[in-house]
Amino acid sequence: MTPQDLTAKALILSLISSTDTDRQMIGSLIHAGALFDIEPATMRVAATRLLKDGLLESPERGVYVPGRKAQALTRRVQQWQDVASKVVAWNGDWLVAMTHHLGRRDRRQLRTRERALALFGYQEAEAGLWVRPANLARAIEAHREDLVGIGADATMPVLRVLEVSAPDIGGWPGLWSAQALETSYREAISAMTESLKGLPGLTVAEAARETLLIGQAAIRAINFDPLLPPQLGNQGLFLEMVSTMRAYNEAGIECWRAYHGANAPSDA
Known part of the structure; x- marks a missing residue:
């Protein structure tokens, strides 16, 4: 994810799906938008449209939570930390x-x-x-x-x-590129590791911005990973990426707390 790719809608949904911040005040959303040069009016319009689409709900004025249409997907996104428990040994089926x-x-x-x-x-x-x-x-x-x-x-x-007889079944394992996946794991691990080293030298705003961009890219990679068995991909390296993201997530949460705490926005 790059700053150019981050729309107001994407930012709101990203923050709403966080395990630490699934209840968002409009002031906090606007404060977050400022990091990416998104105008307050644009954030408000995006929140209104997400409400209309059923992706957000507003239990009280100025407060947003995942909407009915987004709840299942939000739960799915939030389960990235438990991904290792989602797989078992593969018997070839x-x-x-x-x-x-x-x-x-x-x-x-x-x-x-x-x-x-x-x-x-x-x-x-x-x-x-x-x-x-x-x-x-x-x-x-x-x-x-x-x-x-x-x-x-x-x-x-x-x-x-259990058993398949088809001309193309021999090519099914090749539908996933193990090499491309392994490269993406290494790149994500490297990006998070280098970022963790540099965070102490950043301002609170810079640190919040960087951890959101790098963290969301890593979470997306985890959630869209095919969870291949070791016979088809480097499962060990994938789990190392997940472990690195757990540590990075903790750092990111602290960076965002510091950012909001530095200049607490009005939630009116």
């Missing part, structure tokens, strides 16, 4: 999600469906056939409910396949 009957005319639902599948590490092996290793800890019905909860179609079937 595959999970297969079938979407060929769901249609592609509703572009919004198509994007939502494919985001849900991507968040659980699925790749499209062929049109309408999405696959991933069956190394997830959740039972298949609970897993399907998780997919539906974050936007997949309620009528989408998910199968656990």
